[in-house]
Amino acid sequence: MNAQAHKYVIVGGGLAGASAAQAIRELDKAGPILLLCAEEHLPYDRPPLTKKLWFAKKTVEQIFLLDRAFCDKNGVSLELGAKATEIDRAEKTVRDSKGRSWRYERLLLATGGTPRKPDVEGNALAQVCCMRTLDDYLGLRRQAGAGKSALVIGGGFIGSEIAAALNVNSVDVTMLFPSEHLCSRVFPAALGKAVGRVYEEHGVKILSGDAPASVSRAQGRFLTRTRGGCAIESDMVVAGVGIEPDVSLAKRAGLDVGDGVAVDRYLRTSDAGIYAAGDNCSFPCPALGRRLRFEHWDNALSQGRCAGRNMAGARESYDHLPYFFSDLFDFGYEAVGEVDSRLETSADWQKENHTGVITYLRDGRVRGAMMCNVWDKVEWARGLIREGERAGSKAATGAL
Numbered sequence: 547m548n549a550q551a552h553k554y555v556i557v558g559g560g561l562a563g564a565s566a567a568q569a570i571r572e573l574d575k576a577g578p579i580l581l582l583c584a585e586e587h588l589p590y591d592r593p594p595l596t597k598k599l600w601f602a603k604k605t606v607e608q609i610f611l612l613d614r615a616f617c618d619k620n621g622v623s624l625e626l627g628a629k630a631t632e633i634d635r636a637e638k639t640v641r642d643s644k645g646r647s648w649r650y651e652r653l654l655l656a657t658g659g660t661p662r663k664p665d666v667e668g669n670a671l672a673q674v675c676c677m678r679t680l681d682d683y684l685g686l687r688r689q690a691g692a693g694k695s696a697l698v699i700g701g702g703f704i705g706s707e708i709a710a711a712l713n714v715n716s717v718d719v720t721m722l723f724p725s726e727h728l729c730s731r732v733f734p735a736a737l738g739k740a741v742g743r744v745y746e747e748h749g750v751k752i753l754s755g756d757a758p759a760s761v762s763r764a765q766g767r768f769l770t771r772t773r774g775g776c777a778i779e780s781d782m783v784v785a786g787v788g789i790e791p792d793v794s795l796a797k798r799a800g801l802d803v804g805d806g807v808a809v810d811r812y813l814r815t816s817d818a819g820i821y822a823a824g825d826n827c828s829f830p831c832p833a834l835g836r837r838l839r840f841e842h843w844d845n846a847l848s849q850g851r852c853a854g855r856n857m858a859g860a861r862e863s864y865d866h867l868p869y870f871f872s873d874l875f876d877f878g879y880e881a882v883g884e885v886d887s888r889l890e891t892s893a894d895w896q897k898e899n900h901t902g903v904i905t906y907l908r909d910g911r912v913r914g915a916m917m918c919n920v921w922d923k924v925e926w927a928r929g930l931i932r933e934g935e936r937a938g939s940k941a942a943t944g945a946l
């Protein structure tokens with residue numbers, strides 16, 4: 547079969563893919579771009595799915611990252627509902643789920659990740675909403691409302707956000723998670739417990755230190771049994787238990803894959819004509835001195851951008867320090883670097899466990915910082931980590 551030729555083929559219409567298409571156009575005004583998107587929607591932003599869309603701060607129409615007009619004007623062919631199924635590196639072609647073949651000069655893998663399912667028995671796992679896509683949001687939104695109940699499995703980033711969103715929308719929410727406190731991978735225990743108390747004040751029931759054993763369905767409702775012996779009935783079950791990076795295409799093509807698709811500092815995979823960016827990609831982080839895979843918005847945006855520019859001829863090294871943000875009721879934070887609760891931490895609070903800065907230290911050096919209800923300090927934190935300053939409470943002081 548004759549393959550249609552595009553100078554640039556981007557697999558994955560998420561944030562990394564969309565920002566790569568825009569970045570290519572900064573340097574190459576004409577080279578044809580093809581964006582293959584497995585989903586049926588135009589590329590869209592995911593953070594509003596658990597935040598602004600629930601608080602009437604955005605409409606669905608406002609979350610799209612690219613529109614048809616941009617694509618038409620900029621020579622971007624958008625193929626929705628088309629999943630890339632095979633890469634032929636020798637022929638430089640990609641096959642898609644509609645049986646078509648596309649030739650590329652430069653290829654970007656921006657395939658993101660697939661949510662994990664909770665490890666449970668029962669007949670209802672397929673009906674558990676694993677919050678990741680616009681369709682997941684639309685499905686949940688249709689069910690949510692006063693008089694309804696939801697069990698949220700997972701006390702991390704996504705679980706905590708969707709629990710707050712459902713609660714604000716009058717849903718009776720129970721959270722179930724195995725750790726002692728919320729967001730245990732990033733929050734020190736005192737902060738995680740304090741944020742948990744805020745949830746309880748809003749009426750969210752918290753079942754910590756326990757995990758689901760089975761999820762079944764009878765008479766239109768879910769019944770979840772926990773390993774600790776609790777039984778929870780609910781109208782909805784939502785899970786936020788992490789993602790697996792989508793690396794199968796790269797693996798089958800024989801590219802180096804570890805925790806994600808392995809790239810060098812220019813975001814090139816082990817094949818110099820193929821790049822990777824976003825949640826699926828494992829990259830060297832010079833400032834932290836190790837390889838990372840990072841599942842956050844700013845990473846997908848900045849890596850997509852860097853990969854796009856490099857595909858179009860630039861030679862820019864990706865040395866951006868990881869950054870992420872979240873909002874949980876009135877507790878909002880921004881975090882930079884290695885924000886891992888297993889590290890030593892030092893906090894400088896204006897208001898305890900609410901407003902202040904936490905620094906995360908390894909070998910006495912600041913490796914990460916979380917600004918809690920403190921804004922515009924991200925560049926300060928990046929500088930602190932880069933300088934590798936000797937830290938402790940002194941490092942945090944002066945931020946406020």
Ligand code: FAD
Pocket residue numbers: 557558559560561562563582583584585591592593594595596628629630631656657658659677678679704792795823824825826840841842843844846869870871872873
């Ligand atoms: P994705 O967004 O997953 O996009 C990948 C796309 O590629 C998908 O549409 C997928 O269907 C498609 N695809 C996969 N395989 C193929 C294939 N073979 N062919 C064609 N297409 C394919 N981060 C923050 O920092 N702060 C937040 O507050 C925050 N909130 C979030 C809330 C939610 C509900 C979710 C799900 C994520 C949130 N994130 C947040 C994380 C952030 O949105 C992700 O890190 C980011 O979306 C990753 O972008 P990506 O382009 O790498 O991958």
